[in-house]
Each structure stands twice: as C-alpha cells, then as structure tokens.
Amino acid sequence: xxxxxxxxxxxxxxxxxxxxxxxxxxxxxxxxxxxxxxxxxxxxxxxxxxxxxxxxxxx
Amino acid sequence: xxxxxxxxxxxxxxxxxxxxxxxxxxxxxxxxxxxxxxxxxxxxxxxxxxxxxxxxxxxxxxxxxxxxxxxxxxxxxxxxxxxxxxxxxxxxxxxxxxxxxxxxxxxxxxxxxxxxxxxxxxxxxxxxxxxxxxxxxxxxxxxxxxxxxxxxxxxxxxxxxxxxxxxxxxxxxxxxxxxxxxxxxxxxxxxxxxxxxxxxxxxxxxxxxxxxxxxxxxxxxxxxxxxxxxxxxxxxxxxxxxxxxxxxxxxxxxxxxxxxxxxxxxxxxxxxxxxxxxxxxxxxxxxxxxxxxxxxxxxxxxxxxxxxxxxxxxxxxxxxxxxxxxxxxxxxxxxxxxxxxxxxxxxxxxxxxxxxxxxxxxxxxxxxxxxxxxxxxxxxxxxxxxxxxxxxxxxxxxxxxxxxxxxxxxxxxxxxxxxxxxxxxxxxxxxxxxxxxxxxxxxxxxxxxxx
Numbered sequence: 001x002x003x004x005x006x007x008x009x010x011x012x013x014x015x016x017x018x019x020x021x022x023x024x025x026x027x028x029x030x031x032x033x034x035x036x037x038x039x040x041x042x043x044x045x046x047x048x049x050x051x052x053x054x055x056x057x058x059x
Numbered sequence: 060x061x062x063x064x065x066x067x068x069x070x071x072x073x074x075x076x077x078x079x080x081x082x083x084x085x086x087x088x089x090x091x092x093x094x095x096x097x098x099x100x101x102x103x104x105x106x107x108x109x110x111x112x113x114x115x116x117x118x119x120x121x122x123x124x125x126x127x128x129x130x131x132x133x134x135x136x137x138x139x140x141x142x143x144x145x146x147x148x149x150x151x152x153x154x155x156x157x158x159x160x161x162x163x164x165x166x167x168x169x170x171x172x173x174x175x176x177x178x179x180x181x182x183x184x185x186x187x188x189x190x191x192x193x194x195x196x197x198x199x200x201x202x203x204x205x206x207x208x209x210x211x212x213x214x215x216x217x218x219x220x221x222x223x224x225x226x227x228x229x230x231x232x233x234x235x236x237x238x239x240x241x242x243x244x245x246x247x248x249x250x251x252x253x254x255x256x257x258x259x260x261x262x263x264x265x266x267x268x269x270x271x272x273x274x275x276x277x278x279x280x281x282x283x284x285x286x287x288x289x290x291x292x293x294x295x296x297x298x299x300x301x302x303x304x305x306x307x308x309x310x311x312x313x314x315x316x317x318x319x320x321x322x323x324x325x326x327x328x329x330x331x332x333x334x335x336x337x338x339x340x341x342x343x344x345x346x347x348x349x350x351x352x353x354x355x356x357x358x359x360x361x362x363x364x365x366x367x368x369x370x371x372x373x374x375x376x377x378x379x380x381x382x383x384x385x386x387x388x389x390x391x392x393x394x395x396x397x398x399x400x401x402x403x404x405x406x407x408x409x410x411x412x413x414x415x416x417x418x419x420x421x422x423x424x425x426x427x428x429x430x431x432x433x434x435x436x437x438x439x440x441x442x443x444x445x446x447x448x449x450x451x452x453x454x455x456x457x458x459x460x461x462x463x464x465x466x467x468x469x470x471x472x473x474x475x476x477x478x479x480x481x482x483x484x485x486x487x488x489x490x491x492x493x494x495x496x497x498x499x500x501x502x503x504x505x506x507x508x509x510x
Binding site: 019021024025027028029032034040042043044046050051 | 258311315322353356
C-alpha cells in the first residue's frame with residue numbers, strides 16, 4: 001500500500017509560532033480603530049507575522 | 060435638606076457632553092430639546108434607520124419624561140431603546156449631530172448613570188478622541204466593575220491608551236466578553252461599522268496572544284487545562300462570529316483571531332477540525348479569500364491529513380478554486396490544505412465514483428503549491444486509487460478511463476515535477492504491470508524502437 005501519511009508535513013515538525021506581543025501591538029497601534037486599513041489587510045499582516053513560512057525566512 | 064437636594068439636582072443637570080457645567084445647569088429641557096433634536100434630525104437624513112427613534116427617545120413627549128417617575132417596565136423598555144440607539148449611533152460618534160443626539164439621552168434620561176456600561180462600550184473604539192475624555196468627565200464616581208480600570212483616566216482626564224484596553228482584555232474576561240457581546244450584537248442587528256470591527260478584531264487578537272503567553276506552563280497538565288479554559292472562554296464568541304455571513308468584516312476579523320489562536324495555542328485536532336467546519340459553513344464571497352488563508356493555517360496545525368467531508372464539499376463549491384489556491388499559494392503556505400483536499404478528492408473518486416475532483420487534483424499537482432513529499436504522496440494515492448477502483452462504482456469504465464488519462468497526462472508533463480511522479484511510480488508497491496493492464500495505459504517509459 002502507498003503510505004498516505006508520507007507527505008512530509010507530519011505533526012512532529014509543526015511548532016507553535018513565536019511572536020513577541022510588541023510585534024502584534026505595532027500592527028494595531030499605527031492608527032485609531034476608525035482610521036485603520038481595511039480589516040482584510042490587517043488579517044494578511046497578522047497571518048504574515050504568524051505563518052511559519054515567514055518565521056523561517058526571518059530566522 | 061431641600062436646598063441640598065436642589066444643589067444635587069443642579070449638579071446632576073450640569074453633566075453635559077457639549078456645554079460647560081455652568082451653562083448646562085441653567086438650561087431647561089425645552090431649549091435642550093431644540094438643540095439636540097436638530098442633531099437627531101441630521102442623523103435621520105444620513106441614515107433612515109434612525110427615524111423610528113423619533114417616536115420614542117426623541118419624541119415631543121420625551122421632553123416631559125422623567126426616568127424617576129417611570130415604572131420598572133418602562134425603564135427596562137427605555138434601556139432597550141437606548142441600547143439600540145447607541146449601537147446604531149456607534150458608527151457616527153465622531154459627528155457633532157450624533158453627540159447632540161446622545162446629549163439628549165444623557166441630559167433627559169441620564170444614560171451616563173443608568174446605562175454606563177453600554178455608553179462606554181459604544182464609545183470604546185473611539186477611546187482616543189476628545190469626546191471620550193469628555194464622557195469620562197461626566198460619569199458617576201462609582202464606575203461599573205467592568206470599567207473600573209478607567210478610574211485613573213477619569214481622575215486625570217486623559218485618554219486611556221490602547222495598551223491599557225489590551226491589558227484589560229487579556230486579564231479580565233468580563234471586559235473582553237462585554238466588548239465581544241456588543242460587537243456581535245451590533246453585527247446581528249446589521250449595524251456594524253469598520254471602526255468597531257477593527258477595534259474588536261485588534262483587541263481580541265492581541266488579548267488572545269497575551270493570554271496564550273500568560274498561560275504558558277512547563278507542566279503539561281496545567282498547560283492542558285489552561286488551553287481548555289481559554290477555548291471555553293473565547294470559543295463560543297469565535298464560533299458565533301465565524302458563521303455570521305451577513306457580517307463578512309466580522310468574519311475576517313475573526314479569522315485574524317483564529318490565526319493567532321491556532322498558530323500559537325496548542326489546539327487539539329478536534330478543536331481545529333470544528334473551527335475549520337464552522338469557517339467554511341459561514342464564509343461568503345466577500346470573506347472567501349482570507350477564509351481560505353485562515354483554513355490553510357488551521358490545516359497546517361492539524362495532524363490529520365485528509366480534509367473532512369464537510370470541508371471538502373464546501374471547497375468544491377468555490378468557483379475557480381484551483382486558480383484561487385495557486386494564487387494564494389504564492390504568498391502563503393497552503394501545502395497542507397491542498398494536500399488534504401487532494402487526498403479527500405481521491406477518496407471521493409474511488410468511494411463515490413465522483414471524478415469532478417480529478418481536474419482540481421491535476422491542476423494543483425502542477426501549480427507548485429505542494430512540496431516534493433506532498434506531491435509524491437498525492438500522486439501515489441492517485442495510482443493506488445486507480446488500482447483499487449472497482450467495478451461497483453465504475454459501471455461504464457468511465458471512472459477508470461478518467462483516472463487513467465489524468466495519470467498519463469501527469470506522467471508526461473515536461474516540468475520538474477515529472478521526476479517526482481516517476482520516482483513515486485518506482486516507489487509504489489502497487490503491481491504496475493497489473494495497473495497498466497487495468498487502465499490500459501503505459502506508465503513507465505520503455506525503450507521504443509526508432510520509427
């Protein structure tokens with residue numbers, strides 16, 4: 001049988017993201033709530049901060 | 060005593076969002092009504108949803124309504140109307156007409172005393188504007204428990220910085236629950252506005268991040284129970300927000316919170332799977348793209364590989380899914396989501412005879428969204444499916460033909476993935492001779508005589 005689990009993304013190599021609270025605060029502190037960029041932009045900025053792709057590149 | 064009463068009444072009457080206390084104290088309700096009602100009328104012109112309040116909170120009759128003379132039921136009704144008005148007015152708190160209208164509710168119905176929590180909550184996204192400090196200056200000395208943390212700012216008459224609100228949301232579940240309930244209720248009433256969504260999403264994301272840091276424990280049992288507590292605290296809010304299709308902005312804000320929660324918290328598969336299913340059951344055209352990105356983050360932290368039936372069905376309904384995924388894949392790691400989707404689609408092929416997914420699989424295998432191992436695994440599963448497909452789901456042999464032509468096309472591509480496919484063919488334990496006969500195709504290249 002083909003090993004269906006053999007996809008190289010097994011749970012073992014997925015670690016919780018390490019993001020300093022200040023970095024998240026910086027995203028939201030740029031403007032008051034009524035002058036913030038659209039929520040979708042904020043979402044992408046947050047995901048970039050927390051995605052492992054970026055975390056690896058930054059290391 | 061009576062002169063003390065009069066002085067107290069005068070002091071109370073002097074609390075105003077607009078006028079100096081000395082001037083406010085001298086105003087009668089008829090004068091005030093004139094000023095405030097003009098603001099209310101302007102609001103009605105901006106948004107017709109304000110009009111019904113003209114028959115209640117802003118009626119001619121309201122000039123003569125005294126809260127202390129009303130029954131308990133009448134007071135409760137007044138509270139309800141006030142809540143509804145403040146939710147609707149929340150989006151326009153930086154406009155003078157709104158402040159004038161709220162001035163009426165403060166002067167006539169003393170909402171700063173009777174509805175303090177609601178009033179402060181509706182002003183909270185605007186904690187940096189002057190009107191917020193003015194509001195602090197007229198509140199009763201004894202603030203509701205949930206807003207007690209504002210005491211130093213009332214005393215100094217300064218803006219509370221955002222960090223204080225985040226700190227409070229992180230450490231006081233009641234405060235986070237208060238602003239969450241206000242936000243979700245406002246969305247349910249279809250009265251949401253961008254400032255509120257940004258405010259809630261930001262505070263929620265940061266406080267979840269902060270709570271996860273705070274609850275970090277070296278002891279596994281404590282960590283486990285902390286994780287459960289947090290899920291218990293914010294899970295219901297997240298679940299409600301995810302399925303609120305009529306408020307796509309709230310959904311996107313919630314995806315932001317979920318992204319933080321899943322990336323940093325140690326959620327178990329059951330919790331992640333539940334979030335995935337809620338997410339896809341609620342998304343709409345407007346929240347779809349960020350929804351897919353969030354879904355891919357959830358998939359990334361789940362140990363189970365294959366997408367569930369519900370998630371797969373929802374993905375199949377998305378128009379241009381393969382193109383959308385490959386576009387998203389340029390910026391985000393969607394490998395695990397794509398991999399799980401492909402495996403689920405292959406499952407549908409040989410269990411249900413549903414070949415709709417084959418074109419999607421073919422596209423995704425060639426779209427560079429999967430890593431090498433994922434690509435090999437999906438291709439192997441395809442071979443295995445072709446081997447296992449039985450005649451029950453394959454009456455006319457069409458299914459087998461479709462599978463065969465997909466596999467042939469893939470094994471003939473001219474890009475670097477071909478090497479992965481060839482290796483996968485070599486690595487499979489499937490009897491290739493039997494498979495080639497079954498499918499009536501040739502998978503392995505043989506030395507052919509020159510024509």
